[in-house]
Amino acid sequence: MLVGVDVLSKAEGSCVAVERPDGRSPVFVVCEHASNLLPSRYGNLGLSDEALSSHIAWDPGALAIARGLSASLDATLVSQRFSRLIYDCNRPPESPGAMPELSEIYEIPGNRGLSTAEREARTRALYIPFHDRIETLVKERAARGQPTVLVTIHSFTPVYNGKPRAVELGILHDEDAWLADRMLAAAAEAPLYRTERNEPYGPKDGVTHTLKLHGIANGLYNVMIEVRNDLIVDEVSQGVMADYLSGLIRTSLDA
Template sequence: MLMPQAVLSETEGDCVAVERPDGRSPVLVICEHASRSVPVRFGNLGLSEEALSSHIAWDPGALAVARGLSASLDATLVHQRFSRLIYDCNRPPEAPAAMPAASEIYAIPGNQHLDAAERQARTEALYLPFHQRIRDLIRSRTARRLASVIVTIHSFTPVYDGKRRDVELGILHDADDRLANRMLDLAAEAPLYRTERNQPYGPADGVTHTLKLHGLENGFKNVMIEVRNDLIVDDVGQGVMADYLAGLIQRSLDA
């Protein structure tokens, strides 16, 4: 039987990284799809380099934006160090999309016909430590009487399944729309980007797992941000987006 430690080698280190652990902002920035790195054990999953560098493996530009946001707000950042193709940390273990057998036009040979032991091993190696680290940070913040606001950062491809997406910035929420509503109102006052609610995905697509797990269950304000990835392909675009989002979030919280 495959043991959890076989998923990652000792030299590959922890699956989760924390930056600015002592950040003073109430915002806790989370980036679940930060990396395209595949653990050595899995090779290339039977995929081409083109596929492994595409949006099916990670959210291009998202980590850079999350880091810029963290710096601007002095906010703690938590991000996953391995590809969502091995485990998508924004999905619960029972969801097929947690370890997808296919994504958009790509079949993923290395994820075909996974048995229960393999799924459990990946869950224990990647999903459980990632979310436990977030819980530990929240517990520590609460003990220090610091408020917490959950903000997750993602990016999406401008063309999906052959269809062009005109939306540039998505403000997503689940049952708690407090922060999202204020951000949408402020974005509408000076529309720098085409901004829409729960686009290009929404709760029905199963994308609000992290928000529910750490935001809704704790009663914290929370929001998921989706950025069209052609806007954040370089340092300039990433910096402009991070500054814009930092201002939008801070103004919304101040209000």
């Protein structure tokens, strides 16, 4: 589908949003699943409004938390402006999950049987610019002597495939657990939420792509934060969560 045409129109602009590019904090916040917006050329991918507002299309509340952290810490924030159903920027191009045909209980008709050309077009339009922008900003920070601590923000559903999830806050890491260890210790001292390591996902689920690509590969401290989305349904609860996470990060970095 759509081979030979642009994935994004000129009117839709860049796939990447950057806030506080000159933020002074070492913390560098990334939100890969910030939006459920679909490029206009793709219509609704054959999905209902209910499906497009659900977790399969984005991480509800994640951008609000990321913005809260950015404001509280004076941290640069990079977010993806389009839905992960078109391209999931926390997956490499070779991953089946990068452009899923099935997500949880939903089939994605508009992603069924994509040609190699279409997959490459989406990769060029969404994945490459997103990660190139992160890479460029991190290099610019290094050039001016500003350290970088990579923090990615996500949310997850309270029920998955019919099974309730007790965990409320997940602190995820791949092979580098330095920051995750400290955040888990800080959370144990201030246990506002049920917090667990590498839950409800972990490296085995392929969710640490951004951490590996920009954090581990560059020797940067890094962590992925997963928040259960029923805990961040409005501005008040989002503000509470952002304040709590800001506190954990500050405590961890001070330590």
